[in-house]
Amino acid sequence: MSGISVQHLNKAYASFQVLRDIDFRVSAGEFVVLLGPSGCGKSTLLNVIAGLDEVDSGRVLIGDTDVTGFEPNQRGLAMVFQSYALYPTMTVRRNLSFGLRVNKVAKPEVERRVAWAANLLQLTPMLDRLPSQLSGGQRQRVAIGRALVRQVPVYLFDEPLSNLDARLRTEMRVEIKRLHQELGCTIVYVTHDQVEAMTLATRIAVMKDGKIEQFADPATVYDRPASLFVASFVGSPAMNFIEGRLHGEAAGPVFRSGDLILPLEPGVFAAPPPEELDVVLGIRPEDIVIAPGAGPGPTFSAALVFIEPMGADTFAWFDHAGGRLSVRLSPTLARGLAGAATLAPDLAKASIFDAATGRRL
Amino acid sequence: MTDNNSPAFPFAFSAAQARRRRCGSRIALYLFLSGAAVLFSIPLLIMVLTSFKSMPEIRQGTIFSLPAALDLSAWVKAWSGACTGLACGGLSVGFWNSVRILVPSVVLSILAGALNGYALALWRFRGAHAVLTALMLGAFIPYQVILYPLVKIFSFLHLYSTLPGIIVIHVVFGLPLMTMLFRNFYAAIPAELVKAARVDGAGFFRIFFEIMLPMSTNILIVALILQTTGIWNDYLLGLIFAGHDNQPMTVQLNNIVTNGTGIVEYNVNMAATVLTALPPLAVYFLSGRYFVRGIASGAVKG
């Protein structure tokens, strides 16, 4: 088993900086998800790890070996590409076995592994078809199978489920998770689907503009986002934000926005907060409840704008001081809602960001 | 339903009208095309007719009339008896010389062009752009300009007037066009295909022969036609570089036609010309369908 260590990677296309000082370590057997908006450099980073793109500076280690100058096939990894990249003139069987044949694996072993992967991915009936005779989802499974048969310590997945329909995507997600547990391999997995990120990852690296904004386990990324960007990118609907000012008072720090005054718990701060600062308070839709009357904590009232039923949950959107706030409710509770309501935020779960830098305090 | 022109069926009416209009433009198109076909086939027809006539019949000057009898002697003479200078072996010598030049030249130039195009399109290496620009220039320089230096170089290398010499010449002169043809074809192939193969462990040549070449059938046929006709029809390069023993068919044809001694045997000349033009024609007829398909696939996508 081998982990991956990426050290101070920089890469630019002409004047456009694609990767900026990327530095992170993936332990052996870990499942790391690279999450970020389109164009932030996820595929580029994966290509660099695979040895398909050169870097301007920085190193890549796999296991204990510095592989920075190595060819892709010397790095002991397999990769699934965003666009399948199946060999169009080869049958599914020959697509699956190509990497093994190139690496001179003995014939019976090749056949054994192809049969294993085909069985696992339900490709057995179409082994003798060409890629052009397969559906999108079947092609994607062949692409995954082509990586799996290699049986290498490190797998790189570039949005392997992006072209599947919702049901197949859920099925394959479970399948990939099971495979990871079964094979015990190290996986780096690119996606911009946050459900995939939350369910699959042991740790998530959230990227923005070629930088890693936060690298932590899914719960931490969700509950304690390191920046405004992470807070707004992870979670659907996004975290609610209220702009205001932080005041240090005798009883502790207080958040003020207009006539809204919320006393903050010291626990939400990583370090002792400054006395005075412009800040943004972030709170998840599920951390606000509709209070029947005056509760123990602070409350405020807001006007209901509209209701979004999503099935298991309903989101109610309120107007507060010109901004929108979403609240997650049970459908029964939502039905009784009209006009205005009293909202009670759970301030122990709030996140406070420096308004100037966007970093978490 | 008897009154088709009633306003209750406006669509039927307008559809019929449209069909009639389309029919009209069709007729014009066919008229133009068949006119062009006749225009181009008249010289060919005269050549074939004349080649079957005897010399006295030709002297009557009725070039459009059918031959009185099917006289094959001109063809036989053109193939095996016509005189080129001192030797009187007919065109067959030149035919086999041309085949010996053509086959290796076509195979090697296509292979080299495909490899070049593949490297330029799918492997980003330092200076790729400069190589491409140089090749483009090569395609546009009239080759008469560099003939003399080439002759000097080849005689220095002892390749002048040899079979390998003329083959190298054809490969080199075919390279710009072949490279650009294949480069444009391979540029339409997603780069991730090569990346996937590299991760799988395949190298430059393995990817070329196992993945790229099998995808290239259409463009290979285009290249085959272009090179076969180009090299078969070549006169100047063959005349200069092939040497006396390897003179291609076109050079021999010229020698037969311009043979100064005695009377001009029009029937033999015509038969010899048709014989020389036959191989490229055969290639067109056998693979024209693929030719069109290959040209189109370059424009749309592989």
Ligand SMILES: Nc1ncnc2c1ncn2[C@@H]1O[C@H](COP(=O)(O)OP(=O)(O)OP(=O)(O)O)[C@@H](O)[C@H]1O
């Ligand atoms: N060959 C190239 N030349 C110039 N810019 C490039 C090149 N390849 C990629 N880029 C740029 O680098 C940035 C990162 O690209 P990358 O493919 O890594 O994005 P990504 O995060 O994978 O996006 P997506 O989620 O859409 O796949 C993009 O802004 C892209 O425009």
Ligand SMILES: [Mg+2]
């Ligand atoms: Mg990408």
